Amino acid sequence: DIQMNQSPSSLSASLGDTITITCHASQNINVWLSWYQQKPGNIPKLLIYKTSKLHTGVPSRFSGSGSGTGFTLIISSLQPEDIATYYCQQGQSYPWTFGGGTKLEIK
Amino acid sequence: EVQLQQSGPELVKPGASVKISCKTSGYTFTEYTMHWVKQSHGKSLEWIGGIIPNNGGTSYNQKFKGKATLTVDKSSSTAYMELRSLTSEDSAVYYCARADGYTDFDYWGQGTTLTVSS
Numbered sequence: 001d002i003q004m005n006q007s008p009s010s011l012s013a014s015l016g017d018t019i020t021i022t023c024h025a026s027q028n029i030n031v032w033l034s035w036y037q038q039k040p041g042n043i044p045k046l047l048i049y050k051t052s053k054l055h056t057g058v059p060s061r062f063s064g065s066g067s068g069t070g071f072t073l074i075i076s077s078l079q080p081e082d083i084a085t086y087y088c089q090q091g092q093s094y095p096w097t098f099g100g101g102t103k104l105e106i107k
Numbered sequence: 108e109v110q111l112q113q114s115g116p117e118l119v120k121p122g123a124s125v126k127i128s129c130k131t132s133g134y135t136f137t138e139y140t141m142h143w144v145k146q147s148h149g150k151s152l153e154w155i156g157g158i159i160p161n162n163g164g165t166s167y168n169q170k171f172k173g174k175a176t177l178t179v180d181k182s183s184s185t186a187y188m189e190l191r192s193l194t195s196e197d198s199a200v201y202y203c204a205r206a207d208g209y210t211d212f213d214y215w216g217q218g219t220t221l222t223v224s225s
Contacts, residue, residue, distance in 0.1 A: 034209075034211035036152075049209050087151065095167075095169065096142075096210065
């Protein structure tokens with residue numbers, strides 16, 4: 001199975017900050033990397049697919065990049081509604097696997 | 108509007124089985140694969156498996172083979188997941204999630220909470 005290692009596991013930042021979450025795959029997953037946002041008590045929601053493509057309705061302050069084994073999610077100009085846990089997920093090969101999550105809090 | 112409506116919370120005894128449903132609307136059911144994801148309390152997400160509604164073809168996470176069985180009813184645009192031989196380790200929230208043309212989940216059900224307890 002492809003392991004997805006996400007860091008940091010938690011992050012505290014101020015409103016307006018730019019934050020970066022990283023995801024490292026245990027083997028090459030090309031560009032088949034997605035990011036999800038899960039707000040407390042809510043379902044996961046797709047933010048970014050195929051490494052860098054924004055899902056419909058996702059604000060442009062979210063961006064993704066990377067290829068192969070290293071990927072990043074950047075949130076610029078942090079907003080209160082960005083408080084959530086973020087997960088990466090690989091779709092290169094079955095079983096599709098998720099990272100352990102990054103819990104984002106506002107200072 | 109795409110909607111995935113899951114069945115309600117379940118409280119079942121150890122050793123029993125349960126079948127969770129995911130009724131879809133707002134899109135052509137047979138054109139997208141349907142997947143199931145487990146989220147244990149406070150933890151990350153685990154892919155259980157996926158099914159191709161058009162022909163019933165399935166792929167499972169080896170970890171859930173023998174535990175989960177995925178089926179569909181095309182006539183009602185509903186996907187099902189049956190879990191058997193339940194233990195406390197199966198207590199979790201289970202989501203159905205549609206995969207779009209790539210390898211991500213673009214729409215999710217609201218989740219079904221399964222509690223296994225005597």
